[in-house]
Amino acid sequence: MKAKLFTLKKQSVAAFTFNLIVLLTVLISFLPLIPGLIGLLLAAFGYIPAIDQYTLSMTGFKQLLAWPGLSQSVSLTLFISMASTLLAALFSFAILQSCWHSRWWKQLEALLAPIMALPHVAFAVGFAFLFTPSGFIARILGEQINWQLVHDQYGLGLIAALTLKEIPFLLFMSIPLLKQLNINTTLITARSLGYNNAQAWQKIILPQWLPKIRFSLFAVMAYSISVVDVALIIGPTRPPTLAVLVWQWLNDADLATLPKASAGALLLLIMCLVILLGIRFTEWLITIKCRTWLSSGRYSLPISGKSIIVTTYLITLATLPILLMWSFAQRWRFPDIVPSRWSLRFWQQEWHYLLDIIANSIMIALISATIALAFAIIIHEHSIKAAANKRFLKVPRLLIAIPMLAPQLSLLFGIQVATLYIAHQYYYLWVTWAHIFFVFPYIFLALDGPWRSYDQRLDKVALSLGLSPFKVWWQIKRPLLSPAIWIAWAVGISVSLAQYLPTLMLGAGRISTLTTEAVALSSGQDRRISAIYALLQSITPFLFYIIAIIASRKTGSLEQQRTTSTSRITTSNVSISNQSHHP
Amino acid sequence: MRRLFIGLGLLLVSTFSQAAKLDWQAVEEKAKGQTVYFYAWGGSPEINNYLRWADKRLNTEYGVRLKHVKVGDIAEAITRLAAEKTAQKNNNGSVDMVWVNGENFKSMKRYDLITDSFATQLPNWQYVDKTLPVDSDFSEPTLGLEAPWGVGQLVFIYDTLTLTKPPASFNELLAYAVKHPNKLSYPKPPSFHGTSFLKAALLELTNDNTPLYKSVDTQTFATISAPLWDYLDKFHAVAWRQGKQFPTSAAETIQLLDDGELDIAISFNPNEATTSQQSGKLSETTVAYAMKAGALSNIHFLSIPWNATAKEGALVAINFLLSPEAQSRKGDLAIWGDPTVLAASHITGSAKNTKLFKSIPEPHPSWQTALEAEWQKRYGH
Numbered sequence: 019m020k021a022k023l024f025t026l027k028k029q030s031v032a033a034f035t036f037n038l039i040v041l042l043t044v045l046i047s048f049l050p051l052i053p054g055l056i057g058l059l060l061a062a063f064g065y066i067p068a069i070d071q072y073t074l075s076m077t078g079f080k081q082l083l084a085w086p087g088l089s090q091s092v093s094l095t096l097f098i099s100m101a102s103t104l105l106a107a108l109f110s111f112a113i114l115q116s117c118w119h120s121r122w123w124k125q126l127e128a129l130l131a132p133i134m135a136l137p138h139v140a141f142a143v144g145f146a147f148l149f150t151p152s153g154f155i156a157r158i159l160g161e162q163i164n165w166q167l168v169h170d171q172y173g174l175g176l177i178a179a180l181t182l183k184e185i186p187f188l189l190f191m192s193i194p195l196l197k198q199l200n201i202n203t204t205l206i207t208a209r210s211l212g213y214n215n216a217q218a219w220q221k222i223i224l225p226q227w228l229p230k231i232r233f234s235l236f237a238v239m240a241y242s243i244s245v246v247d248v249a250l251i252i253g254p255t256r257p258p259t260l261a262v263l264v265w266q267w268l269n270d271a272d273l274a275t276l277p278k279a280s281a282g283a284l285l286l287l288i289m290c291l292v293i294l295l296g297i298r299f300t301e302w303l304i305t306i307k308c309r310t311w312l313s314s315g316r317y318s319l320p321i322s323g324k325s326i327i328v329t330t331y332l333i334t335l336a337t338l339p340i341l342l343m344w345s346f347a348q349r350w351r352f353p354d355i356v357p358s359r360w361s362l363r364f365w366q367q368e369w370h371y372l373l374d375i376i377a378n379s380i381m382i383a384l385i386s387a388t389i390a391l392a393f394a395i396i397i398h399e400h401s402i403k404a405a406a407n408k409r410f411l412k413v414p415r416l417l418i419a420i421p422m423l424a425p426q427l428s429l430l431f432g433i434q435v436a437t438l439y440i441a442h443q444y445y446y447l448w449v450t451w452a453h454i455f456f457v458f459p460y461i462f463l464a465l466d467g468p469w470r471s472y473d474q475r476l477d478k479v480a481l482s483l484g485l486s487p488f489k490v491w492w493q494i495k496r497p498l499l500s501p502a503i504w505i506a507w508a509v510g511i512s513v514s515l516a517q518y519l520p521t522l523m524l525g526a527g528r529i530s531t532l533t534t535e536a537v538a539l540s541s542g543q544d545r546r547i548s549a550i551y552a553l554l555q556s557i558t559p560f561l562f563y564i565i566a567i568i569a570s571r572k573t574g575s576l577e578q579q580r581t582t583s584t585s586r587i588t589t590s591n592v593s594i595s596n597q598s599h600h601p
Numbered sequence: 602m603r604r605l606f607i608g609l610g611l612l613l614v615s616t617f618s619q620a621a622k623l624d625w626q627a628v629e630e631k632a633k634g635q636t637v638y639f640y641a642w643g644g645s646p647e648i649n650n651y652l653r654w655a656d657k658r659l660n661t662e663y664g665v666r667l668k669h670v671k672v673g674d675i676a677e678a679i680t681r682l683a684a685e686k687t688a689q690k691n692n693n694g695s696v697d698m699v700w701v702n703g704e705n706f707k708s709m710k711r712y713d714l715i716t717d718s719f720a721t722q723l724p725n726w727q728y729v730d731k732t733l734p735v736d737s738d739f740s741e742p743t744l745g746l747e748a749p750w751g752v753g754q755l756v757f758i759y760d761t762l763t764l765t766k767p768p769a770s771f772n773e774l775l776a777y778a779v780k781h782p783n784k785l786s787y788p789k790p791p792s793f794h795g796t797s798f799l800k801a802a803l804l805e806l807t808n809d810n811t812p813l814y815k816s817v818d819t820q821t822f823a824t825i826s827a828p829l830w831d832y833l834d835k836f837h838a839v840a841w842r843q844g845k846q847f848p849t850s851a852a853e854t855i856q857l858l859d860d861g862e863l864d865i866a867i868s869f870n871p872n873e874a875t876t877s878q879q880s881g882k883l884s885e886t887t888v889a890y891a892m893k894a895g896a897l898s899n900i901h902f903l904s905i906p907w908n909a910t911a912k913e914g915a916l917v918a919i920n921f922l923l924s925p926e927a928q929s930r931k932g933d934l935a936i937w938g939d940p941t942v943l944a945a946s947h948i949t950g951s952a953k954n955t956k957l958f959k960s961i962p963e964p965h966p967s968w969q970t971a972l973e974a975e976w977q978k979r980y981g982h
Contacts, residue, residue, distance in 0.1 A: 067687045085977075276683075351860075352861050438684060527638050542642075544645065
């Protein structure tokens with residue numbers, strides 16, 4: 019009796035601690051939203067003490083609506099965002115369909131890391147250099163090209179670049195999902211029923227893949243709608259996308275444009291939510307509404323993934339040697355295919371200052387990604403509990419997604435003011451916190467699919483065999499999900515490394531990272547120096563992706579673990595799960 | 602009566618500057634050990650290197666560290682200061698020193714982000730060339746709230762191999778564009794250089810430019826600016842990419858000149874052609890020139906926000922940057938090539954060779970906003 023009471027007590031203490039941790043996590047992860055959103059709303063409605071405006075008004079919105087070209091800019095932004103998201107999703111699926119079982123998939127998978135590590139800005143710089151009328155392609159052809167892909171009116175260049183850049187991300191996110199979908203058995207079953215591979219992928223795997231990749235698609239969409247730096251480099255200019263406009267207004271020397279800028283930022287947020295619903299609707303259309311298509315026969319769409327993946331890899335990887343050449347170029351003029359004069363000068367100039375900057379960048383990234391990873395796992399575990407037990411409050415998905423979806427600049431203004439009220443001199447604390455805040459949704463998203471795919475029955479079996487909840491998690495769930503955890507960690511690190519505004523605004527210039535330096539230098543359009551920073555910006559996250567990939571190989575997918583790991587408790591459980599899936 | 606007012610006014614001004622008299626020795630003493638966070642545009646490796654040199658010299662000479670906070674646009678610093686103002690953070694601010702001029706200065710002044718008048722009390726003020734308009738910034742009186750650092754002149758750069766006789770006026774520029782379509786353009790307003798191009802063009806095209814030096818009158822704006830829009834309508838039709846697209850910045854026009862897409866680039870540094878050749882960005886056959894009427898000219902400044910933490914350090918740093926040594930190095934064509942604000946007699950080295958073009962003063966700042974808005978309405982979308 020006493021022993022039973024003791025275990026009960028122990029359990030309630032454990033539950034209490036877990037709840038406390040959840041509460042703390044929620045506080046740390048979402049607290050910055052309060053000043054961020056309040057600041058955004060107040061500024062949009064004209065309450066800006068900084069410029070002596072203390073009354074609420076619609077001036078900002080009036081100015082916004084009066085801006086010539088607003089409607090073009092809004093429709094252009096919507097078009098770019100939807101087109102790049104849809105294309106990226108379609109192409110990724112096509113690639114998975116045609117390459118998942120090919121002999122060279124392992125190589126494809128290994129190559130994803132360097133491609134994903136390449137930051138958007140660096141990619142945009144390389145993309146621009148390939149495709150401008152006097153770019154590398156024109157140099158190979160020997161004459162200036164007439165077609166326009168960089169800064170073109172309809173944003174086609176921007177759509178192309180975003181699509182190319184997001185395909186690897188979606189593929190990377192799909193790997194753990196597909197590994198848990200038991201593709202092999204599905205295909206075998208489908209084949210035995212007379213479906214070919216393409217039909218099986220489109221009718222059986224797509225409806226399973228889509229809900230699981232949903233959150234990643236949101237991220238891709240949100241990025242495409244609010245991206246500023248890439249849009250500045252290759253996006254349309256007349257008018258530019260709404261995010262660029264907001265950025266320009268916020269950076270206007272005349273502070274009186276702040277209400278207009280904030281109103282624009284709010285509009286951007288609303289547009290984001292609208293497309294988000296659009297994606298959800300499309301998903302519903304495909305998986306629920308078009309069920310008849312799914313079960314109505316053998317027709318499938320002919321899509322070729324191989325040429326898409328080859329194009330993606332070629333264009334992305336072509337930017338790297340070009341950046342490398344630029345970093346050593348003293349003089350490289352059109353139509354030369356290689357620089358006419360070389361120089362070590364730019365590397366030598368920067369070298370002394372780089373070590374500090376790199377150390378800073380990595381330190382912040384490691385700390386924030388690791389903390390955010392722990393938080394994301396905690397919230398996922400909590401969500402599972404909440405789904406099973408009505409007494410628990412759920413953490414709404416939308417709340418988690420806001421830091422990813424809202425334009426950073428607008429949130430940061432409010433956050434910055436809040437830190438000023440508290441104690442703004444703890445620069446590292448605020449910067450790291452802000453990084454956790456912005457990294458968290460990406461890590462959460464990277465874990466989303468795997469966590470949903472995890473077979474809960476494993477936990478039940480283990481619990482019934484007498485393991486404590488924590489032991490169940492640590493010895494069964496963690497090893498099974500560790501490939502996903504490693505990948506999420508690397509994604510988090512690369513997101514943190516790419517943060518520009520939070521570092522600049524909360525670090526007050528005390529903290530320089532590779533990204534803050536790179537963005538500041540990019541305004542001078544010196545291709546040599548930009549190339550150096552773009553290269554370093556790619557190498558750093560690349561290292562962490564490599565670490566993640568090696569680590570996740572060590573643990574591996576379900577099938578691998580069954581064959582490689584020998585004495586662990588997981589082995590027997592895995593076979594249970596496999597059997598229970600397909601009796 | 603009127604005279605009395607003027608007399609009173611003068612008295613007030615003189616007491617104002619008297620009251621803020623600096624004890625320089627005490628300033629240097631207090632500055633020792635301070636770190637000055639200097640917010641400045643960070644896009645140019647040449648400028649960044651110059652500031653690294655200044656940091657080293659300041660450290661050995663005065664024990665002051667100069668930390669260059671590289672920003673893509675100085676307005677980022679102003680937004681930050683505005684936020685600190687909102688939070689009533691009136692001391693221990695994060696920005697100690699800024700590099701500004703024009704609209705940005707006007708904004709800082711208007712929202713009381715700089716309050717102390719210091720420029721004329723710096724020991725090195727004595728070397729400053731007072732014949733330059735160092736006391737007004739885009740016709741906004743500086744009142745000593747900022748100290749001059751360098752001179753900007755709107756110049757055009759061309760390659761002598763492609764162009765033998767460059768257009769000497771905006772009308773000739775149009776004639777050239779008609780003859781050689783798709784080869785000329787200007788940075789898209791509201792970028793700094795783009796708007797400057799509009800102002801320079803209007804100054805030449807209008808018959809009477811006196812209204813341009815007064816605040817914009819909405820009644821007459823349309824008639825006064827009409828020649829400019831007329832000109833641009835014709836120019837865009839034959840401009841680079843039919844005026845459907847514009848370079849985003851002056852730096853891009855230089856890249857496009859080198860790429861052979863444009864025949865003429867734009868810069869605010871009269872030595873840009875030489876310094877760009879030295880760093881490998883332009884061919885040795887490029888030359889900078891100004892229009893026959895002269896070059897739109899302005900001065901860029903250094904200032905100290907009201908809530909700076911290292912105020913003394915910033916004063917010492919600005920004073921050092923105004924020294925003959927620092928100004929000579931800044932003007933060195935192999936270093937940065939920015940024209941000095943000091944009298945020529947104090948300058949040594951290749952900086953001495955910099956010849957300024959005939960200067961056209963900047964119009965009233967209200968024209969900038971008005972022209973940008975109208976341009977946006979007509980061509981921005």
